[in-house]
Amino acid sequence: MQITTTQKITTFLMFEGDAEEAMAFYVSLFDGAEVVGITRYGADGPGKEGTVQLATFSLAGQQFMCIDSPAQHDFGFTPAVSLFVQCDDEAELDRLFAALAERGTELMPLGDYGFSRKFGWVNDQFGVSWQLNLSA
Template sequence: MASMPQKITTFLMFEGRAEEAMTFYTSLFEDAEVVEISRYGADGPGEAGTVERATFALAGQRLMCIDSHVKHGFGFTPAMSLFIECETEAEIDRLYGALADQGSELMPLGAYGFSAKFGWVNDRFGVSWQLNLAE
């Protein structure tokens, strides 16, 4: 019996803001879409209408997310980040500005020796993004 190829997918756990985050992220990229979404019903265990499980794609990369119905004492950390290779200065400026809005800048856009232009932010949801301008 042939086995299915293994896939590794980035999985983001939110507490009530998964759909808001997905909508925001898919608005930033031309090649982006919500692939599938299932929601909690009235019988739970999560709040009715929140994301039980969803898959979305950004520039050909699939990610998954949920709204955790269990409160936890941890969030996202910059030790794990999403890395974007930008093709133009306009693209890196636009994405950095959008992701930094209501978020926090870890490394402002600039030349750091390893890159002509690089920036690192935590977005409004706490997800960490590194943006690099391809040389």
């Protein structure tokens, strides 16, 4: 397995069986986004055959890595670490918020919170936390 990124520091997302579904969903949300590379577990494990051993994908020029963890764990994603997206216009912000909130959880509904004229915070269906901000 040899998947690398061009960045020195890369956000790494650990899933338990739905890494590929999450990655495909995220790539569908951003123009120019793509799956850069993917390696899957084989029949000899240690993960379930066909699940993501390691993948790299790119969103808005930023690379991310993800896996399907072969180990069960008692923790998941937390809003204490989130992906912050500067949206160019309200249409982009509204579209992303609606897509990410579907089957997810709104932490802060879209609104004017003083620090931004339009901002929203959501945990998506996979538990990843996203802050969406309308650029000035």
